[in-house]
Amino acid sequence: MDNQQQVDQAKLLSPKRNTSNASSIEELAAEQLAHFGIDQQSDYGKALFQAASHLYQTQLDVNAIWRITGDTLEGLSKENKLAYFNAKKFLSFQIAKVLDTLQNPFRATYQSMNSQNGSQISKSHYPLFDNVTALFSATPVIVRTATYVYACTEWVDDAFQGKEFTHQIYSRLLNPTNISLANAIVDLEAGPYSADYLAWNFNSGMAAIDALLSNVLGHGDVLIVSRNVYGGVYQLLHDYFARQNRLDIQLEWFDGYSADEFEIFMQSVKQKHKARLEEHAMHVYIESPCNPHGYVLDIAGICEIAHREDHLVMLDATLATPVLHQPLQQADKAKRPDYIVHSYTKDLCGSGATTAGVVIGEGYRMFQAKGDCVNGYDWSRTMFWDVYYIKGAFLDSEKAFDVLNGMKTLEQRIMNKVINTQVFSRFLASHPALNVNSHALADHPNAAIREKQMRHGWPCALFTVDMEGAGLTRDAFVRFFDALEPAFSHQVSIGQNNTIILCPALTSHSEMAKKEQEKAGIHLTTMRIAMGTDNVKELLAHFLHTAKLHIDPVLPGFSQQFMSGAELDELYMQVCMKVCQQHYGSGASMQTLLGQNAEGELNPDSPKELVEA
């Protein structure tokens, strides 16, 4: 690297990073001292000059580590990867230690400036002194602040242009806890392709969906929407975006689940809006698994068809979570949705204590520094500048932390729910008068796509069941339903640890005319069940006791028609064993993890050892 290249790299640390005339590291250090009015010949000036010069040099050295890592990481042996990792971890501690060492003289100078009692109270304790050690916190730090301390004018100017990420300006734009969650969800969702994706977090799932639609939709565009989207999304689209005096979006409701059905539907929509599409765009918004029945759509197939004709695909994957389905981990990018939305409020957080949401998309669509343009996509169109920081529905740090904490147990919770869903669906289906609408059942029309697409073919923990076949009166049914508490919670949400049961005809859909309810597959006795992680056998027992108490008196023998207790015990064990085997058996073998062949020798195909110089 020639001298000029070195100066260009080191300049990033200069208070005059955009206006410096320095042609060497020494000149950079001298400029820095002059910028802050320090006499280079004084003892203080000499020490500061040395420290600054070494820091500029350190920046070059760390850049070299970055470059070498990028060039060699793929071919490194596992041993070298772990050695490199721990060496970098220790270096981080060393750099933090240097920063912490600086705090004592820094604080002493600050204290010496406080001549009057109480003159600094409004600033509270100057935060830099104490915050350095927060770097060593074992969980992400909850950064509860609206504002941040500036380094200097040129750095903050860069921050306003989106060119300086260490330097946050205002929590509505960026907040460290929020960013930590964004990085975690991208890693979980996109796996090996994480480097290509970015996420923005919002204060609720609906805020995330509103931001996404506001970013993507143009006035008069056509939007294909899968039929069974969450009710709030239906309202947002129908009552806001589709209104002529708003964005005049032409909504086309897709009823199917397969790629073939989508192809036919998309072509018919294109035909219908032929004239409009000469000037406007068409996009696709789908939810899978969808509310209230939990059916899945063929996401890869639908994306491929939409992308063939350049239509963007937005997917609400809340009910799947990245444990059940990883649509961004398709090797063929054409099969991946362009955007994924989650309501963190549900399984990702899991506790039911927080509302939050996220949009994940390719990096260049989510953020670019001011003035940049990638893939013909200008910075001003990116979600960050176009809607995120302007609308201000960002996620604050406490809630971001709640979600991060919840995500740690996601995999175990989902596995538990898969077991419960399979057992409970089969228990309900064993009764001749019940109609169970759950793709967990092998003979369900949606089971084939579920089997092909979801991890291990696992079902979604949301389904419906109706008792129309039993011919119950409204009064008898309502008494039965009301007595399902406390084992089943009468609440409206989904994706929590407690099992939630809701009767759409009597609650969420009660304002629909009876005919409309029937069209949507909602009968008086339809119950939506969002399985929790509870002990499913206790749920089954409560359900049977409730049936005995309120249904048997009007329909003698009703509760006897379910599978027997002994059969349920056996079913439970079978399902538990199968799901655990699928889960624990799917990880890499020790042989693979150790990079060995069948004889226990180092596999010749594993990456060549790269010895550190």
Ligand SMILES: Cc1ncc(COP(=O)(O)O)c(C=O)c1O
């Ligand atoms: C599938 C789905 N998407 C989005 C939302 C909206 O999320 P939030 O309640 O966090 O605004 C919900 C809420 O129930 C949902 O079920």
